[in-house]
Amino acid sequence: MNCNFSEENNSLTQSLDTSSNFAISSCGNSSSKRWRIVLYSHDTMGLGHKRRNLLIAQNLGLSPLNVDILLITGTNQSNNFSGGDGIDCVTLPALYKNERGSYEAKQWQMSLDEIVKMRSHIILATIQNFKPDILIVDNVPKGAMGELKPTLKYLKKETNTFRILGLRDILDDPKTVYQEWKKAKNEKIIRTYYNEVWIYGDPMIYDAIKEYKFSTDIASKFRYTGYFDQRSRLDFSSNKSNFKLNNKDLALCMVGGGQDGANLALTFAQTILPNNVQGIIITGPFMPKEVQEYLLNIAKNRSNLWVWKYVKEPTFLLKEAKWVISMGGYNSTSEILSFEKRALIIPRINPRREQLIRIQRLQELGLVDMLHPDNLTPDSLAKWLKEEKNTPQVHNYIDFHGLKRIPLYLNSICQQIQHKNSSNKFPMVA
Numbered sequence: 001m002n003c004n005f006s007e008e009n010n011s012l013t014q015s016l017d018t019s020s021n022f023a024i025s026s027c028g029n030s031s032s033k034r035w036r037i038v039l040y041s042h043d044t045m046g047l048g049h050k051r052r053n054l055l056i057a058q059n060l061g062l063s064p065l066n067v068d069i070l071l072i073t074g075t076n077q078s079n080n081f082s083g084g085d086g087i088d089c090v091t092l093p094a095l096y097k098n099e100r101g102s103y104e105a106k107q108w109q110m111s112l113d114e115i116v117k118m119r120s121h122i123i124l125a126t127i128q129n130f131k132p133d134i135l136i137v138d139n140v141p142k143g144a145m146g147e148l149k150p151t152l153k154y155l156k157k158e159t160n161t162f163r164i165l166g167l168r169d170i171l172d173d174p175k176t177v178y179q180e181w182k183k184a185k186n187e188k189i190i191r192t193y194y195n196e197v198w199i200y201g202d203p204m205i206y207d208a209i210k211e212y213k214f215s216t217d218i219a220s221k222f223r224y225t226g227y228f229d230q231r232s233r234l235d236f237s238s239n240k241s242n243f244k245l246n247n248k249d250l251a252l253c254m255v256g257g258g259q260d261g262a263n264l265a266l267t268f269a270q271t272i273l274p275n276n277v278q279g280i281i282i283t284g285p286f287m288p289k290e291v292q293e294y295l296l297n298i299a300k301n302r303s304n305l306w307v308w309k310y311v312k313e314p315t316f317l318l319k320e321a322k323w324v325i326s327m328g329g330y331n332s333t334s335e336i337l338s339f340e341k342r343a344l345i346i347p348r349i350n351p352r353r354e355q356l357i358r359i360q361r362l363q364e365l366g367l368v369d370m371l372h373p374d375n376l377t378p379d380s381l382a383k384w385l386k387e388e389k390n391t392p393q394v395h396n397y398i399d400f401h402g403l404k405r406i407p408l409y410l411n412s413i414c415q416q417i418q419h420k421n422s423s424n425k426f427p428m429v430a
Helices: 006-028 048-062 111-131 149-158 175-183 184-195 209-214 230-236 262-269 287-300 315-320 330-338 354-364 378-386 402-423
Strands: 037-043 067-073 088-092 096-097 104-107 135-140 164-169 198-199 222-224 251-254 275-284 305-308 321-324 341-343
Touching: 006 222, 037 048, 037 111, 037 184, 037 402, 048 067, 048 088, 048 135, 048 230, 048 330, 067 111, 096 111, 104 111, 104 287, 149 164, 149 184, 164 341, 175 184, 175 198, 175 209, 198 402, 230 315, 230 330, 251 262, 251 315, 262 275, 262 321, 262 378, 287 305, 315 330, 321 330, 321 378, 330 354, 330 402, 341 354
Parallel strands: 037 067, 037 135, 067 088, 135 164, 164 198, 198 222, 251 275, 251 321, 275 305, 321 341
Antiparallel strands: 096 104
């Protein structure tokens, strides 16, 4: 595939830089109103959903929009974040998605019905008291196990809150998405309760509207934001990098939250690294403790291998890395691409094929290398580390302007809300 968009992207960047402050200031500074925005993520596996919403919140906090932002999240890792002024968080009791893809309570001896009911009540009470102008829901239209349905019904019936569903670039293979969305009646939920649907991706990489063949009226609500330039994460963390490589090259192994990354981490720990290379494994907070301990014991006997259980902001390490070996989750992949790193991606293939589809597309563009998990061995990793390849010029191929577009989109919505308040003619979702 040959699609060099450097000139188009450069002109778009200039256009967004020029227009954003003017357009947003026309709404954000002309009124004393402070806009309230809620970002919900169910967070039952890994850290990707929460990290995505947090990055949106942090960038909105720096935009000319006058905002108070509340994150509603299902992971207690959210308690340890630098949100910034005007950003706060409500953490739900934790759910866990097991290997079969089914939900269960993570910490308590409580039935699934009990914990979902509790989470649902917390969400509704929070929304009723915070009274948001805008709600952005991450990935799951009804929330985990339908926990958002009472809140969506309340918002539609009792408020003028503008409701947005945010989706990652790829959900799964089209057949699976069709079956799951039909069973969950997701199109009906979107038709009834959502004003817009945002796709955090670039249709030149994956055109979800075309691939998933959404109904015409549903597709009309969709907007692509572009991917998020993850380099901006460096601006939001006070936890600067404080490690010394002693003139060694860094080979970084990332497994997301770590819940299903044990095999990759163990394989990397057994890989013979090139001379003058320092290997670092970030296990993630959700990797089983016995695997973490085993990896730490391996590292004790190897001066060229460090194992860290959790890094508050891994992009500081990513910035320094010469090679990255990683799973293929949305956030991890976006981070690797943003920093234009040489990367070998080993995608998860169960219970979803989303990672496999994403990495296959990127490999076709020559932006990453892919290794099927069935072929993952210490020798295959060692062989890849010895290969000589050019650094991928990712920003010439992919639209990374999502964090610039979202404030513009929200500014337009704020103007609609202001117009509704002045004319009382704001169209509600049928």
